[in-house]
Amino acid sequence: QQQVKQSPQSLIVQKGGIPIINCAYENTAFDYFPWYQQFPGKGPALLIAIRPDVSEKKEGRFTISFNKSAKQFSLHIMDSQPGDSATYFCAASGGSNYKLTFGKGTLLTVNP
């Protein structure tokens, strides 16, 4: 059973656009929601993370929006740049253990 559903699978935007990637989770025990960024040939790297005590967190051009009642969270990238082209993974953990459960990933392409 997939516990974190991510959409879309792929996304193409023009430079300066605002791509939005969405994730939904099922386990109400989750209390840590990170986003990872992965470039080709590299391992995933933490981009930004949020805990459910806040509804939004911003770091630079990256913003996480969190809706606890809907069990959804999303990543927004403001003023996207070609260098943001990568695969983005949402993840969640919490409860009796803190194993990270990852979404399937979104391949983002930002055209110049």
Add this chain to the structure above:
Amino acid sequence: DAGVIQSPRHEVTEMGQEVTLRCKPISGHDYLFWYRQTMMRGLELLIYFNNNVPIDDSGMPEDRFSAKMPNASFSTLKIQPSEPRDSAVYFCASSPGLGKTQYFGPGTRLLVL
């Protein structure tokens, strides 16, 4: 710090052969994780260790897979015998604690012919 180190970066082998993947975590990190990444299944946690002790191996696909952590600075993931469906990118990650950032290595791209 050099980050998480994995070797080899690429491995091509034939079905039935033994494959050993190696990982050196970041010094001082108490948790070590092994993941497998495929297009179909995404990133899957195989096993994780705390202070060199395996805590959860429920993600290990079958008995052909085994993992060890003989000391705080070294871990191995072994596949014996390997099969074509084991072809994937295998990542090692380490973390200073559960619920804290996991730092991933560059991965080992495994191709089993």
